[in-house]
Amino acid sequence: MNKSRRKARMSSSSTEGKGLQSNASGEAEASKGGSIRGRSLEDEESHRSIESSHVSSTSPSTIGTCTLMCPAGERVQREHLRDLSVFERLNGHPGKTSPSLAVKKFCRTMSTKHVQESDVRPLPVLRDTLCYLLNLLDSSEQPFEVVHDFVFDRTRSIRQDLSMQNIVNDEAIHMYEEMVKFHIVSHHKLLCCNCNVNISSMYYLNLEQLRKSLSSLYGMYDANRKSSTISKNESEFRSFYVLLHLGSNSQSVRLASPILKSKELCFTRKVLRSFRLGNYYCFFNTIAAESSYLQYCLMEPCINELRILVVSCINYGGYTLSPYPLAQLSKLLRMKESDMKSLCIACGLEISTNEAGNKFLPTKQTTFHPPKGGFQNYSFLGLERLQRHTRVDDSRTTNQAS
Secondary structure, eight states, X not given: OOHHHHHXXXXXXXXXXXXXXXXXXXXXXXXXXXXXXXXXXXXXXXXXXXXXXXXXXXXXXXXXXOOSSSOHHHHHHHHHHTOOOTTTOGGXXXXXXXXXXXXXXXXXXXXXXXXXXXXXXOHHHHHHHHHHHXXXXXXXXXXXXXXXXXXXXXXXXXXXXXXHTTOOSHHHHHHHHHHHHHHHHHHHHHHTTTTSHHHHHHHHHHHHHHHHHHHHHXXXXXXXXXXXXXXXXXXXXXXXXXXHTTTSXXXXXXXXXXXXXXXXXXXXXXXXXXXXXXOHHHHHHHHHHHOOHHHHHHHHHHHHHXXXXXXXXXXXXSOTTSOEEHHHHHHHTTOOHHHHHHHHHHTTOXXXXXXXXXXXXXXXXXXXXXXXXXXXXXOOTTHHHHHHHHHHHHHHHHHHHO
């Protein structure tokens, strides 16, 4: 990266330049890469038949009658094969389970032509099964990757049963939203451990299912559209797609005008603009002040990317006799000073300490390189507030649902 390019990306002024521009038609374009374009709900109607054809093109060929989380036949077969997850074992026995523990596995080759109605769970059973699975995420008895592996497979099975019955209603949409949230939180938690080969593979599989779940959810939003309204949480979940592709040169995203004007999309456009301009000051401050926990989880890879860019530019662009105070750098990048030191060391840089105990980053070091083996679990100052806010919102949603 040459000096002029680094200088352009490192601009910390509040000038927005050409990051995103809006005109009277509601169109917004990013300075490079993808863009977010607005359209009215009437315009969206013309696209709906194409976007949601996979959701509503056929009438349901199956109506499930299974009243348990796992069909009895599958449960007996898996007991015989000792194919039981640690969460399904009765008293820890690898070959014994019960109707209250066994959960139907995802089957890649299952089709509506050969499936029995008694093997498919109706909506109320699927809803209760999902609730059971998501409650397992609070378990502290098993490592997160073990819990994730189980919930990951069983939620795919839930989506499969919903699809086979062609269930597209508000309750199914809410279930998809909860499953998307699971994949987003997993996106954050698995990223912190992806130096392990197995967990790294799990991270990319989770990312794949996150994208598929979002695509299906958007189709359901469109298929379930009523007159000129949008779903309650649609703006939030539409913003997730943009944030998921924040660091890529993705295609244009067309959104209905009410969604484009929503709080979530205004935040997303602001973050998108500052990231692509390299305005790290605006980028980090906007996240700290306005981001939700789920939005943060999606942006974390780009947060780490921009932090490394800042460290690189300060190292190469500073003066040899003026080492950069680590406390100031950690404040700019919203990190604990100890994590800032770890990041610099992971980038091959040395840290100096003066007589007063203050730490500095000497510049012009030729040993800089991007961190090897993935990112550590670096802090983000203000993340605890985002997590608390999310837990409060989740409890309100649960109370309203009950």
